[in-house]
Amino acid sequence: MSFSISAKQNQYITYILSDESALSRLEVVPERGGIITRWSIEGQDIFYLDEERFANPELTVRGGVPILFPICGDIPDNVYVYDGQPYHVRQHGFARNLPWEVVEQSTDSCCKITLSLTSNEETLKMYPFEFELKFVYELQGKTLKIYQEYINKSDKVMPFSFGFHPYFLVNNKEQLALDIPASSYQVKDTKEVAPYDGHFDFNDEEIDVALKSLKRNSASITDPSRSLKIDLKWSEQYSTIVFWTLKGKNYVCLEPWSAPRNAISTGENIIELEPGATCEAIVEIDVTSI
Template sequence: MNKLYIQTNQSRLEILPQRGGIITSWRLQGQEIFYLDEERFANPQLSIRGGIPILFPICGNLADNTYTHNDKQYTLKQHGFARDLPWEVTHQETANQQKVSITVTLSSNEQTRAVYPFEFKVAFTYQIQGNTLEIGQQYTNLSTEPMPFSAGFHPYFLTTDKTQLKFEIPSQEYHDKITEKTHLFNGDFDFNRDEIDVTFKQLNGKSATVTDNARKLKLTLEYDDTYSTLVFWTVKGKDFYCLEPWSAPRNALNTGEHLSVLEPQATHTASVRLTANFF
């Protein structure tokens, strides 16, 4: 499996284009930011739990994993297909040691058209500069009809003690997927639960921060207007938590909620930034 690396004098990014264009590692000042489940990673049949999996053309799951387009029913599995397909490296910028980047691209093909009948090209540019990782995105509709989609990221952040995490999320409430109840959010989660899977929809800001007092690390996630939703997910006994920017909530391809619709030949650009500060 060909891992690619780009690095500056203080930061190194590891990318696997062949397995979903995924970032698998970001080391800053010698410390790893992301979690990676090595056992799952070793099995190419399993989705990767770690790094930053890409969500496209849906985030989350559809009701019964199906949707209808032009009176035809299609099956699309959770989070879409982008994280499972090989991406192509289309550009690299490594001349300036202060700021380096790599661009990976996914284009529609026979496999994608079977479950998502649109022609598209998606290009992501991963750039590291200082203590910031930026993911610039271009979504292009090459079809002759409007293309509905949602997109997002599923970063797995490494942590050693979840009780030492402090959250600042720009929302007063979340919806719990497991209990199907909505709760007020006061900045805390109950990490004694086997699994936490909650969605923040009513966002009133464009950034969220997590301070990990055990690791002495403050992470700031910034996102543009494309992103309407943040999802928090973790599993008891695992050294990760996920804070995921989504452009639309789950099942949006059926409900239309915050769904992006691109006109033919149009391109939508978006950006997500992650800044890490050790203290």
């Protein structure tokens, strides 16, 4: 059979999803925030991973595909107010820092692994809602699909946003062709809104911009230096694409967010889920050789 799932004990238990016919291999580390750490196709890595940061549980991971929940980005002073009470939650939320549980595996027609994260005493101090998240990572050929379920298990309406922070490995940023379906972006620090024409100045020390008013649910990165095109697709709940990179680092991040930063306070594009209800979403990444 060309599909297989195995587990190996590294610093953390790592699940390896393999599609042998496509030489496609995905690594998932449930304990470290349910993160996808690696994806290689025909021996070529798709994602960047900072190994030193990954090895240090005190640090957030830079690399792979970190999960963002219940906020995307940061909020002023890491504090928001709900029902008159202040709550502290750090940048991108806590889902990426908590251990997830593997609840199902399948290799019938593709590789599928289902992970779950449930609210607990620790999360309730930061976010006063009971919830369950269920993510299915599905690998088939050169396609990765991430199916998500956000379930409100509390007795009140649950406000949240969600997203992903994929780090795409690149050798030469100057050669990249970016197709992001927006005509303007907002700079994180200055809040300046500037027209977007498909190009960024990679000589800047940092690029951290949010692209909203998206014209379609897909974007792409074409990387001639690696002979790859990466297509990113997302379901309708995603309203914002964040592009982030640092000078001298061989990655670019193209991040689908359901809402912009600080949405939990401003309400912009925030999802308000009724008690007992489920929000379903999907992100898909397709890789082709060029």
